[in-house]
Amino acid sequence: MNTVSQRTIERLSLYRRRLMVELADKDYIFSHQLAKLANSTAAQVRRDLMHLGYTGVPRKGYKIKDLISCISKFLDPTHIENVVIVGVGNLGKALLTFFKGRRPKLSLVACFDIDENKVGTEIAGVPCYHLNEMPQRIKELKVNIGIISSTENATKAISEMMIAAGIRSIINFTCYPLNIADSENVFLEQIDITASFEKAAYFSKTHLKKL
């Protein structure tokens, strides 16, 4: 199986977004131009595009329209994927709003919380249910993707509920480092904002390339 790296998938996602912007201006783009737009290198771009089976034309480049649809065919789910989010505090709300209508093939269908003031309402147009209802809703709505933006100490329990209910992919925005057994076959993306901040602080004093 020709497995594609996470890094490549991230870049393909970025290429597509940059290409959408360019589409208004022109028909074709060279690898070095796309590289510049995506903050990468020409070699890296060509390498990434190899996975698509779409080939450009020397001296002419890639037809933007075709390249976009090729990336879409590669990246996007065939049908619309339902997504849920657990924990509708500040970050959860921000993600709901951010997410809204951003990707046509990803549909945020429900959010969950334990705060009775939120349960039963709609937040950014998305219905909020009690956490207890999550397993049932996930099954009913055939949800494959779950986002966790709860408190740190609820993370583990929530992830276990998600996995038991059949979730295939988790994005964890809490700082609790989830540990999912390989045998579960669940994809995990850990976004550790605290680590990012501390890294920024560390390199603000250290990141001096030329001394």
Next chain:
Amino acid sequence: MNTVSQRTIERLSLYRRRLMVELADKDYIFSHQLAKLANSTAAQVRRDLMHLGYTGVPRKGYKIKDLISCISKFLDPTHIENVVIVGVGNLGKALLTFFKGRRPKLSLVACFDIDENKVGTEIAGVPCYHLNEMPQRIKELKVNIGIISSTENATKAISEMMIAAGIRSIINFTCYPLNIADSENVFLEQIDITASFEKAAYFSKTHLKKL
């Protein structure tokens, strides 16, 4: 110069947070135990700790208290670092709240927006100024770290303002891929939430390790 990788810095940050939790329970910890807590491996932990110059004791492990202070000495700025955030929409607000009091050596001293309803108020206890004032405030407060959570199309201009004002490190939460010249010597952390979502979608169908 013995430069330490970004990955290692991220893990050290995580180790410290996990160790803080353990500190309540016990005095010493083995590399394989810390690895389990941080979702890593014993070899990786030992390798990362090598950079600290702190050595553990065979058959006894690392003294948690000492290890924490050693990581802190390594990671933390010597004095308190001021941080600013630009763009106080949903995500910006969430980051403000999230950040509040989380790291003692990092102090969020100001946020900026162009919305006149926000300018002049306090958001999560942090004063909000007009974006125009940013350069001056950054210089006055000797701010080294800037967070961007604006709209996508404002990102580039904001980063240029930041760099011109003397910022040393930028965390960019917008999807616009900033391109900072090496010569600027500014550290950049790009957090592309859209890419994370699309990655999660991609691997939810693909991430089947054993077929």
Next chain:
DNA sequence: GATCAACTGTTTTTTATTTCACAATTTTTA
């Protein structure tokens, strides 16, 4: 229509990161 210039797709090389493996060390046990 032959030559040149510039770009693509892919192989090779280089660099970075992780894992392995093991001598050295320390505690525990006898």
Next chain:
DNA sequence: TAAAAATTGTGAAATAAAAAACAGTTGATC
């Protein structure tokens, strides 16, 4: 006190990722 057991620190090997190099095409130019 000697032997056994378990863990550390680190050099070496393996793996992963990025960059470089280059043959093969294609469009442009004369």
